[in-house]
Amino acid sequence: MTVDTRDSKGTSGNAGPLSVLEPVIDIRDLSKTYPGQVALDHATLRIAPGEIHALVGQNGSGKSTLIKLLGGYVKADHGADVRLLGKRVDLWSMANDDRKLIRIVHQDLGLVPTLSAIENLGLGRGFDTGFAGRMRWRTEAKRAQELLLRFGLAPDVRQPVGMLSAAERAAIAIVRALQDWDDSTKGLLILDEPTASLNRGEVDALFREVRRVASMGVAVLFVSHALDEVLDLADRITVLRDGKVVASGVESSSMNATGLVELIVGRTATDLYPTKRRVPSRELLEAEMIFGITLRGLTFKLYEGEILGFAGLVGSGREEVAGSLFGATPRFAGKVLLRKKKVFATPRDAIRAGLALVPADRKAAGLDPQERLVEHVPLPRLGTVQGRFRLKHRKIRKDVKKWVEQLEVQPPLLGRRMEKFSGGNQQKAVLARWLRTDPQVLLLNEPTQGVDVGAKASVYRQIVAAAEGGMGVVIASSDAEELVHMCDRVLVMRSGAVAVELAGADLTEERLVAETLGATSNRKNMRTNREPINFKVIRDDSEAITVRPSDGRDRQRAAVAANKRGGKFAQWIRRTSDRLRGKS
Numbered sequence: 001m002t003v004d005t006r007d008s009k010g011t012s013g014n015a016g017p018l019s020v021l022e023p024v025i026d027i028r029d030l031s032k033t034y035p036g037q038v039a040l041d042h043a044t045l046r047i048a049p050g051e052i053h054a055l056v057g058q059n060g061s062g063k064s065t066l067i068k069l070l071g072g073y074v075k076a077d078h079g080a081d082v083r084l085l086g087k088r089v090d091l092w093s094m095a096n097d098d099r100k101l102i103r104i105v106h107q108d109l110g111l112v113p114t115l116s117a118i119e120n121l122g123l124g125r126g127f128d129t130g131f132a133g134r135m136r137w138r139t140e141a142k143r144a145q146e147l148l149l150r151f152g153l154a155p156d157v158r159q160p161v162g163m164l165s166a167a168e169r170a171a172i173a174i175v176r177a178l179q180d181w182d183d184s185t186k187g188l189l190i191l192d193e194p195t196a197s198l199n200r201g202e203v204d205a206l207f208r209e210v211r212r213v214a215s216m217g218v219a220v221l222f223v224s225h226a227l228d229e230v231l232d233l234a235d236r237i238t239v240l241r242d243g244k245v246v247a248s249g250v251e252s253s254s255m256n257a258t259g260l261v262e263l264i265v266g267r268t269a270t271d272l273y274p275t276k277r278r279v280p281s282r283e284l285l286e287a288e289m290i291f292g293i294t295l296r297g298l299t300f301k302l303y304e305g306e307i308l309g310f311a312g313l314v315g316s317g318r319e320e321v322a323g324s325l326f327g328a329t330p331r332f333a334g335k336v337l338l339r340k341k342k343v344f345a346t347p348r349d350a351i352r353a354g355l356a357l358v359p360a361d362r363k364a365a366g367l368d369p370q371e372r373l374v375e376h377v378p379l380p381r382l383g384t385v386q387g388r389f390r391l392k393h394r395k396i397r398k399d400v401k402k403w404v405e406q407l408e409v410q411p412p413l414l415g416r417r418m419e420k421f422s423g424g425n426q427q428k429a430v431l432a433r434w435l436r437t438d439p440q441v442l443l444l445n446e447p448t449q450g451v452d453v454g455a456k457a458s459v460y461r462q463i464v465a466a467a468e469g470g471m472g473v474v475i476a477s478s479d480a481e482e483l484v485h486m487c488d489r490v491l492v493m494r495s496g497a498v499a500v501e502l503a504g505a506d507l508t509e510e511r512l513v514a515e516t517l518g519a520t521s522n523r524k525n526m527r528t529n530r531e532p533i534n535f536k537v538i539r540d541d542s543e544a545i546t547v548r549p550s551d552g553r554d555r556q557r558a559a560v561a562a563n564k565r566g567g568k569f570a571q572w573i574r575r576t577s578d579r580l581r582g583k584s
Contacts, residue, residue, distance in 0.1 A: 050127035057240035058452040101187035113162030167205035200488035273485040274511035281304035290334035296496030309483040310476040312493030322443035326357040354440035403432040424455025
C-alpha cells in the first residue's frame with residue numbers, strides 16, 4: 001500500500017507551511033526501464049523551497065536511478081511530467097540555465113585532498129588570472145572566504161582540504177556545488193550519502209550546515225541509509241521499494257524508526273535481528289595488554305559461540321581492535337592467544353591460525369573493485385580448489401555459487417565485477433569470502449556501515465549462524481542498537497582500554513550510549529578486580545622488561561624502573577605509565 005501525504009500541512013523549520021509553497025521540483029510518473037528490468041516505476045516526488053526531503057530505500061530500490069535521472073546522466077522513459085520552479089522540463093535535455101538549478105554532492109565529495117579550498121572551489125569554474133595567465137591568489141582567497149562565510153564557515157582556505165575535518169570537507173563540497181547561486185536562487189541540492197564516513201560529532205556539524213542552506217530557500221534532497229539521521233534532519237520522507245514509491249512526502253514527525261523499516265523492507269522490524277540460542281562455552285581467544293596506535297593495554301577474553309561487541313567514541317581504540325588482533329594495524333606490545341597458542345602479528349599468521357577480518361572500509365581494504373565475484377570469494381584459501389598444475393575452475397564456480405546463494409548476493413552473477421554490486425551485496429560478498437575459510441574467530445569492523453536495511457538482516461543472520469556453529473565473533477561498531485541486539489557482551493572502550501563491560505540486563509541501548517559518552521558514574525561493571533597481567537617490551541638485544549601493573553603507585557614505580565633500563569623504549573614506557581597512572 002502506498003502512503004501519500006503530499007497535501008498534508010506539514011511545516012519546515014525554515015520555510016513555513018510546505019504545502020502552500022510552489023515546489024522547486026515536482027515529479028510525476030518518472031520511470032526508467034533497462035533490458036529485463038524496471039529500475040524506476042512511475043515515481044513521484046515534490047520538494048518545496050527550504051524543505052529537507054529524505055529519500056530512503058534498500059540498495060536496488062531505485063534511489064540511484066532517480067538521482068541519475070535528476071542529474072541528467074540517463075534518459076527517462078517517455079511520459080514523465082517534471083516541473084522545475086513551475087516550468088516543465090526534460091531532465092535529459094535541459095537548458096544550461098535550468099541545469100544549474102540542480103546540484104549533486106556525491107558520497108566521495110569529489111574534492112582533491114592535496115589542494116586548498118581556494119583551488120577546489122575554482123575547479124570547473126576557473127580562476128581569476130592576471131599578467132601571463134598567473135592566478136590572482138589574493139582575489140581568489142578573498143572570494144573563497146566570502147563564499148564560505150556566506151554559509152557560516154571559516155576554515156583556513158589555503159590549507160589542503162585533506163587536513164580539514166570530514167564535516168568541513170563535506171561543507172566545502174556543498175559550497176562548491178552552490179557557488180554560482182545567488183541569495184534569490186531557489187534550486188535543488190541533492191546530498192547522496194554525505195554522512196557515510198562521518199562520526200556523530202561531524203554529522204551534527206554537517207547537519208547544521210544543511211539546515212543553514214535550507215534556511216536560504218534551497219530545496220534539499222537527502223539520500224541516506226541511516227534512519228536515525230533521516231528522522232533527525234528531514235521534514236518529509238519518501239520511501240522507494242522495488243522501484244516504486246511506497247510512501248510519498250510523509251512527515252518525519254509522524255514516523256519512527258520501526259515504522260520506517262517496515263516501509264523500506266515490506267515486513268516488520270522484528271525480523272531484522274535473529275535470535276541466538278547458543279550459550280558461550282570454552283575460552284577461545286585471549287588478548288593480553290595490547291598496545292597499538294590508539295590501544296593502551298587492551299585485555300579481554302572471547303569464548304566459543306560468543307558474539308562480543310566493542311563500543312566507543314572515535315579515537316577510543318574501538319576502530320583499531322579488529323585490525324590489531326588480525327595484524328592489519330601495528331601491534332607494539334602484548335600478545336594474542338588462540339586456544340592458548342600465540343598468534344603472531346601478521347595477517348598471514350592470523351589467517352593460518354584461524355582468524356578472519358571484515359574491515360570497515362570494504363572498498364579500500366576489503367575488495368578489489370575490478371575483480372569478478374568468482375575471483376573475489378575464493379582468494380584467501382585457494383588450496384581447496386587447486387590441482388597439481390592449475391586451479392580447478394569448475395570446482396571454483398560450484399563453490400562460489402554455494403556461498404553466493406547462502407549469503408543471498410544479488411544479482412548472483414559470478415562474472416560480474418565487484419564495483420558493479422551495491423554496497424550491501426559487496427558486504428555480503430566480503431563476508432562470504434572470509435566465512436569460506438572456516439575461521440575460528442570472525443572479526444567484524446562496522447559490519448553494516450553503508451548497508452541498507454534488507455542487507456543488514458541477511459548479514460545478521462550469517463553472523464548468528466556462525467556463532468551457533470561455535471565460532472567466536474567480535475563486532476566493533478558505532479551502532480549502539482546493533483551491538484545491543486546482536487552481542488552477548490559489549491566492552492566499552494576509553495583511552496585505548498576497556499573501561500566498562502555490559503551484559504545481560506545492563507546491556508541496554510540507553511546504558512550503552514551513556515557509558516560510551518562517559519555520562520554515567522555507575523561503574524559496577526568496570527573490571528577493576530581482575531588479576532594484574534604482565535606485559536613485556538622486547539629490546540633489540542632481546543632483554544625483556546616486565547611491568548606488572550597492580551595499583552597506581554606500583555605502576556608508576558615499575559614504569560620508572562623500566563625507564564632506567566629501557567634504552568630506546570624509555571619514552572614509550574613513560575607515555576604508557578602516564579596512561580596507566582591513577583587507574584585501577
